[in-house]
Amino acid sequence: MGRDDQNEMKVGTVNNGFDADEKSNETSFGIENSKSKKSGVQLDWKDLTVTGSENEQPKTILHSVSGCAKPGTLMAIMGSSGAGKSTLMNTLTRRNINGLTIEGKVEVSGVSLGEDISHISAYIQQNDVFIGALTVEEHLRFHARLKLSKKSIKFQTEKVLEVIRIMGLQKCAQTVIGTPGLSKTISGGEMKRLSIASEILVDPPIIFADEPTSGLDSYLASAVCQTLKDLARNGTTVLCTIHQPSSEIFDIFDTLLLLSMGRCVFLGPKNEAKKFFESTGNPCRENYNPADHYIWETSVLEGKEELSRNKILKIWDSFNASDWKKEVAAGQVESIKSDPMVTDVVDEAKANKANWFVSFYMLLWRALISQYRDKSTAGMKFGQNIGTAIIVGLVYLRIPWNANENPYDKTDVFNINGAIFSAVCSFSFAYLFLVVFSFPRMKVVLRREYYDGLYPLFIAFLTESAAGLPFLFAMPFLFLGIQYCMIGLFPSWSAFWAMYLTCIMIALSATGYGYMISALAPTIEAANAIAPPLMVPLLLFGGFFLQSDSVPPWFIWLKYISWFYYGAENLYVAQWREGGYCMEISNPIQGFFQKFARNGSATCPDGPTSFDDCCGIENSVFVEGSVVLEGFSYKEEYFWRNIGCLTCLAVGFRLVAYFILAFKFRAANR
Template sequence: MKSVQENCSSSTASEMIDLEDQRKMSVFGRDKNVQVDWKDLTVTAEVKQANAGCCSKQTETKTILSGCTGSAKSGEIMAVMGSSGAGKSTFMNALTHRNVETLTIKGSINVAGAALKDDISKISAYIQQDDHFVGALSVREHLDFHADLRLSKESAQTRKETVDRILKIIGLDEIQNTIIGVPGLNKTISGGEMKRLSIAAEILTDPPIIFADEPTSGLDSHLALTVVKTLKALAANGTTVLCTIHQPSSEIFNEFDSLLLLTMGRTAFCGPPANASSFFAEVGAPVPANFNPADHFIREISKFKDLETGTSDRDTNETRIGQICDKYNDSKYASAMKNELIASNSGDKMKLMIKASKKFRPNPFYAFWKVLMRGMIAQYRDKTLAAIKIVQNLGVALIIGLIYLRPARPVQPYDSNDVFNSNGALFAYVCSFSFNYMFLVVFTFPRMAIILRREYYSGLYQLWTAIMADMLALVPFTILMPLLYAAITYFMVGLNPAAGSFFLQWLTLFQIAFCATGYGYLISALSPSVEAANAIASPLMLPMLIFGGFFLQSDTVPKYFIWIKYLSWFYYGSENLYSAQWENLGYCNTEFSDENTANSVVANADNAKCEEFYGAGTEYFSGDSVLKRFGYEPDNIERNIGIMFALGIGFRFIGYLILSFKYRSKA
């Protein structure tokens, strides 16, 4: 059920054509008389042979589009239609030059007579089928973010006026302060509002060309009509609009100025919808009275036309479809369309438009600041999520504190049990921090992949901008939480009371969190999905844990695994935590035997205190004896601090290189 807001905004959007502001859509006075032509467009792909074995590299060439010719004119909205597998997505990818790395494209694709290829993205907008947003932002904040980056060279007042105008034109002004939300996690704006918000972000720069992939997907008939009317209004202002669409209602179909029918990778028709009805009548398939023309056309060019009757003959249908395509190619409609193609030229007009588009490219550091601010909002605006993170960390601190609770005994020295428990608490610090902070970020890049891919390929920012901003947005949390964690556990466990020891342990906990999040980012960059990240995170963490010095003494690590030891922040973090605890602190050996007497520090006062509390014969041992059991050296503290910072940065840098490789081209 739609909300009252949705009803209001939908009504507003339905009347957009009549808005006075519609005549002001060309915000920057662009000459938008841009025609998109494609001639003899053929697209093939190498696919694995169906009968090839699992390890075979034998491939065959599959033709996806074959000899397609057509044109989309300025000021018109074209519907690209066809049954599943007709080649619609490949056609849009070829025109926009996206997802074409595995494809071989032949023929010509021209914009105003110029072949642009990758440069087409600089003068066009691509509205994707799925709507993805940073859910913590409001509708206004989302558009402000895009306006700040896409129009960064304009004044703040111009950007504000542009956003105000777009909000009104798209019909979102009444919900501009509403939080977008995340589907499945919290309350969101409606599907129609999300789709119009996607359109709004793309038209901020008033692009001459708009490509829309299934803009009505998942919407009811009313919202779908609202979205198509939005695109129609943009086309009426001179924009060239192409959109793939699936099963439009007759009312929606009547909004289109031109139609492209694809079937089996071939063109069945390209031209005005009225001419399509005439053409199909000429080939013996007239549109029945009171019947949706769109449904009829799709039915006629479907390979499985009679499937519901049980008499489908695929070969016969393919032959019939081939005849329709052949008749179209020989028809007066195809000839008229070919005569309207613009002859190839030097592209001077396009060069000027591409040059003009550079004024919309933001300064990298300005973009970094804006992405960082958005990341801070995403991290901390959701009070429920922030509370969960805080409770999780402080809850673990309380649990560890209660497990290893040592009542305050300022005079009584440590005994052997205190040593064992304190060591266990310290390693629990390392483990809990490492796993908590790794899983805090390990799903980051799989979750943000779609948004990152779209915004990066649209030229909003450079890749390092988004990665650095997301990482820095978490820094306040990784500084504050270790301090609170240490403050809770330090006194509950009864650790070394020296102030220097406390601050060294806080610094070490921060560095452990820094390394763990860096390692999490690396795993996140490696992972293609959230499920994959979840599956590999723990196994990849296990070696770091084993070589931390608690389960395997550091100086006994096999040579062939020594490199893992030096990559393990568990090792460096444990060494610093244990050194902070035991460097200037000893204990009374209540389990004393005749062995290792050399570790005993003969100090009558200390021995006397041990005997006072724990009985005769109890001797005082220095903390060095504890450190030697694990192969730790207090002299390594400064070295470890430097190495842990280097590891945290190194893990992040490797993650950046992995993402750079993944995003090396428009895949």
């Protein structure tokens, strides 16, 4: 182990692949045994006692559980709900153990590895989690590139094709995986086989499988278990938790570990379990599924709790006094400090880990595919933005501004101000909810892959943000172009580019806030529930509903973290700093004072010589845009300050989101 020739896949080729979605006469698929098995490792757990808490009271979940899984065997870990199966699996794999106190040892060929056990094992979790926009082959290439980064591209490609052949995935290799509930997906059996394929790329000595048959029909469940059996025959140590298997599936396993009330009530060859239960006075009936019998006899029955517990304790005592328990103790490997074979595998796994550059490249490649390949998602993004722009434009539809033929009046000022702020709001909500809708799903993938050691979390988060930049630059241009033509904003390239830059920064800030909310929320539903109330305070302090210089002192901090405030101010400044509006006057005296109230600065854009035809309208006066800005306490000189503040918010929200994820994904929560 540890060398290139030892890392070649030795499990042969597929007898027959199959498509789970079409009927055939095939009943299973398998892996032909190689002529020589690979050298395997033994997994031992010694006197494991795991304590948690329930209602702030300590609760022992596992009671001094000991056992071993030998290379070349497929072990079934069974028990009723609450028996301790998941806790044992989590303890062995060093995952999801936050809040648990663990006593005892977990060793690989006598060596205690701690969290390094992830480098020598694969963990096939119950829920299949994928990036739905990738094809099956692309998903495997991504994993091969990160797990075998020190190998040649040719070696990685051959390994991917070999694993596809081994797992019978040829027919769906170029098929997009899909996202359940959102798009068409490959079948459940293909997803489960893809999960296994992702893990056996590096030919791990140990495989943990948590409920590998969950959600599958009997045919697919049998095929998946047979695949695990074939892997075990070639020297891999395979352990699976399984809930009430059929007699056909149960017959595939070699070894049975039966848990009840956190105690090991049997561990030994599967076929020996009948003899043990007969010796305890609980024989299995003829023509009855033995797996159902074992679970029934070791379950705490409702209404018979005390009687059931006493019965289980008697079975436990019988096992502790049996020869099977003695064989388990005798079969465990003596504890040692190190073993060259184990050390080589761990060291090679660490050496094959991708560097930052490869991780960044592959994660960016996947993120771009994820965000832009899915036509329904991309269509929703473009449709939402363009649709919003058209709707707002229709509501505030106006012939473009012209100083002499169709100048702004007071009504236009009111409407344009409303259009600008509604654009800020719709723009912000659209971009925020695009992130809130998608990133929580990605977060599940990131968590699993980060714990598997595929890449640094910071690189993953950075690429996820970077992949969205093309959209964040393109859509504001289209959005603003539509708004400009329909609403009749000030016809100046300088005003347009100032608004465009501001819209980009608003979009970056809103998406950053979306990342922060998504990082805080445990689920998509929770993220969508908390996003609106967390947005409303920032919206109120944008300057449209509350004059910005009249914000109460105790809420002033909200004003300065509101991109609505900075964005709205910049958009109003871009609109009104070069232009103004015409106001009709009722008599010359009013016009005289109106003209000189601003120290003689009330002049038309085209500089007319006559006060009466200032705006092309008799008895009117031109009012500079600065008057509009003063009504909101907005200042023209704050434009670049606001751009800087929006940049800080865009970066700051993302940094907060990253630190939240880093805290949630810390080693203690693994």
